[in-house]
Amino acid sequence: MAQTKNSELIKNPLNLNNPITVQVLGICSALAVTVKLEPAIVMAISVTVVTALANLIISLIRNTIPSRIRIIVQLMVVSFLVILVDQVLKAFMYELDKALSVYIGLIITNCIVMGRLEAFALGNKPLPALLDGIGNGLGYGLILVIVAFVRELFGTGQLMGFQVIPEGFYNIGYENCGFMLNPPMALILIGVVIWIQRSKMKELQEK
Amino acid sequence: MEALNLFIKSIFIDNMIFASFLGMCSYLAVSKTVKTSVGLGLAVVFVLLVTVPVNYLLENCILKANALVEGVDLSFLSFIMFIAVIAAIVQLVEMVVEKFAPALYGQLGIFLPLIAVNCAIMGASLFMQQKAFDVQAGSMAGGLGLALVYALGAGIGWFIAIVLMAAIREKISYSNVPAPLKGVGIAFIVCGLMAMAFMSFMGIKL
Numbered sequence: 001m002a003q004t005k006n007s008e009l010i011k012n013p014l015n016l017n018n019p020i021t022v023q024v025l026g027i028c029s030a031l032a033v034t035v036k037l038e039p040a041i042v043m044a045i046s047v048t049v050v051t052a053l054a055n056l057i058i059s060l061i062r063n064t065i066p067s068r069i070r071i072i073v074q075l076m077v078v079s080f081l082v083i084l085v086d087q088v089l090k091a092f093m094y095e096l097d098k099a100l101s102v103y104i105g106l107i108i109t110n111c112i113v114m115g116r117l118e119a120f121a122l123g124n125k126p127l128p129a130l131l132d133g134i135g136n137g138l139g140y141g142l143i144l145v146i147v148a149f150v151r152e153l154f155g156t157g158q159l160m161g162f163q164v165i166p167e168g169f170y171n172i173g174y175e176n177c178g179f180m181l182n183p184p185m186a187l188i189l190i191g192v193v194i195w196i197q198r199s200k201m202k203e204l205q206e207k
Numbered sequence: 208m209e210a211l212n213l214f215i216k217s218i219f220i221d222n223m224i225f226a227s228f229l230g231m232c233s234y235l236a237v238s239k240t241v242k243t244s245v246g247l248g249l250a251v252v253f254v255l256l257v258t259v260p261v262n263y264l265l266e267n268c269i270l271k272a273n274a275l276v277e278g279v280d281l282s283f284l285s286f287i288m289f290i291a292v293i294a295a296i297v298q299l300v301e302m303v304v305e306k307f308a309p310a311l312y313g314q315l316g317i318f319l320p321l322i323a324v325n326c327a328i329m330g331a332s333l334f335m336q337q338k339a340f341d342v343q344a345g346s347m348a349g350g351l352g353l354a355l356v357y358a359l360g361a362g363i364g365w366f367i368a369i370v371l372m373a374a375i376r377e378k379i380s381y382s383n384v385p386a387p388l389k390g391v392g393i394a395f396i397v398c399g400l401m402a403m404a405f406m407s408f409m410g411i412k413l
Binding site (some may be wrong): 021024025026027028029031032071072075076079080082083086087102105106108109110111182183184185186187188190191192194195196197198199205 | 225226227228229230231232235236283284285286287289290291294325326328329330333334337385386387388389391392393394395396398399400402403406
């Protein structure tokens with residue numbers, strides 16, 4: 001693990017070791033905030049910031065944490081960071097913070113953060129840990145953006161709140177698929193993303 | 208009557224898994240066999256029943272604006288307090304169960320530590336905060352009752368969801384699923400279809 005190149009620490013989680021589709025972590029929030037693109041992007045940035053900084057901090061103090069209470073220490077560091085993120089969002093993007101409701105708070109229990117802390121930050125130097133955090137945050141964000149893109153485009157015909165599908169389409173009988181906005185479609189879309197990814201990369205397929 | 212409505216609503220309409228996607232990680236990881244999923248489901252119900260009322264009291268007696276000291280609003284601390292309470296209680300529950308109910312511990316044992324980071328537990332507390340039960344019930348004690356009912360409903364909803372899912376996955380393991388979909392992929396799609404079925408409860412007005 002220690003020998004992996006730094007660039008790979010960022011690249012791997014985007015595809016081959018994606019936190020959502022391969023490690024199957026952090027799905028709760030991934031599904032709930034993907035109705036529209038804008039909250040999905042904000043959520044992706046928040047998670048990236050929290051994962052990266054938490055990885056960095058835990059990695060800096062990894063030798064001083066007694067292993068018996070490490071979970072509590074990790075939770076405290078993470079919730080401290082999440083409170084910061086939440087306060088920043090409340091101050092500058094109040095409407096969006098309301099739209100994300102409990103899911104910002106749930107970054108604390110987001111398995112990506114805890115998973116990376118346990119699996120990587122506890123055993124690695126600060127710089128690789130920081131990069132690993134950024135990489136995993138981005139990998140998570142990538143899936144979020146893909147799913148939110150599809151759901152908003154087909155569900156409302158808009159992207160980021162702007163009308164994308166031209167008026168003419170509606171005149172000739174095109175209709176928005178309102179079902180895309182309902183919770184089940186998020187699950188099915190992620191299933192389809194996994195399907196596409198695994199049919200491209202045979203080594204990921206389960207026996 | 209209000210309590211009964213809330214109970215039914217939190218089981219079926221606001222189902223933790225199918226409506227707000229909470230606790231998906233352990234839901235997908237542990238739902239491979241019915242036996243283990245029953246164990247985890249019970250543990251979730253149990254921990255919810257303890258943590259939500261405790262967090263309710265914490266929220267109303269300490270964190271809320273003007274609750275502890277006049278003019279002081281500590282609600283920005285709620286995340287850190289809730290998670291600390293949950294982590295501590297999970298540890299405590301684990302020790303108590305081990306001491307007094309070894310048989311139950313044998314069943315729940317390995318799942319209890321997992322639960323501290325289960326989003327369903329934290330999520331239920333945050334939803335409890337959002338729903339402001341003390342305003343709904345008109346008094347703090349009444350709100351505590353509603354919080355308890357909500358915790359039970361949310362837990363049972365989660366329990367039902369994971370046991371159903373495990374039963375389906377047990378059957379799926381015998382069927383011929385396309386190779387790229389095997390494992391997690393098909394689990395997501397099955398879960399999506401189940402969520403559609405649960406959507407039909409949404410029309411019920413309580």
